[in-house]
Amino acid sequence: MRTLLLLTALTTLAFATAGCGDSPSTPAAAADGLGDTTQHGAPRVASPMVFANSAKKPCGLLTEPQLKTLGMPGVEGVAGAGDTGPMCDWDDTPGTSGQRVSFTFTKGNGNGGLDRVYELKSTFKLFELQAPIQDYPTLLNAPTDDRLKGVCTLVVGITDDQILTTTIQMRTTPKPAPRAFEPCVVAREAADLALTSIRTAG
Structure with missing residues (x-):
């Protein structure tokens, strides 16, 4: 668990700043008239998600049927909170x-979202744009590129100032997991399921 939590913390903490709200603000495109990209080139989120309920109960992001889809039936989620969120x-x-x-x-809110990630992209070993999921912009982003070690971190912009980070860690030894060397494929599948849950829960 330490490896996964450290990777997630390093990725998220790099651009998280203090804030107290957890509901999406007015889309920046409408507020500042800057167009389709943010100050540092990140795509703006056309349809910001309402995510307050999901942020309060993050273990609700995967239901039992969704866990079965990922091949993890009956696995219990363990909630946590700290400096990252x-x-x-x-x-x-x-x-x-x-x-x-x-x-x-x-x-919190107002942490910069994908714009902050783009601003700090030179500090990450892995920064790779990906196809949107449910029309929400995504990228692979991590302090180190450990994909060949079965680790992948996928970031989704769900509002202009909030992201959802999905981190996958695969067993590679002594007996590799069935999908040990495609963690980013699993990350996209998991993120897609989570976005559906956010739409439902808000």
Whole structure:
């Protein structure tokens, strides 16, 4: 668990700043008239998500049917909170799927969202743009590139100033997980499920 939590914390803490609200603000595009990208080139979020309820109960991001979809039926989520923000972790690395899934919201609102990630991209070893998920902008982002070690971190902009970070860690030894070397594929699948849950819960 320490490896996963440290990776998630390093990624998220790098651009999280203090804030007290957890509901989306007015879309920046409407507020400042700057167009389709933010100050540092991140795509703006056309349809900001209402995420307050999900941030309060992050373990609700994966339902039992969704866990079955990921090959992790019956795995219990463990909630956590700290400097990075509310999160939940499902650990099945000893089990059949051999994987661990973690979601993290950055603490508070007004932390810069994807714009802050873009601003700090030179500090990350992994910064790779990805196709949107449910029309929400995404990228791979981490202090180190550990994809060949079964680790992937995917960031989704759910509002202009809030992101959802999905981190996958696969068992690679002694017996590799069935999908040990495609953690980013699993990250996209998990993030897609989580976005659906956010739409439902708000």
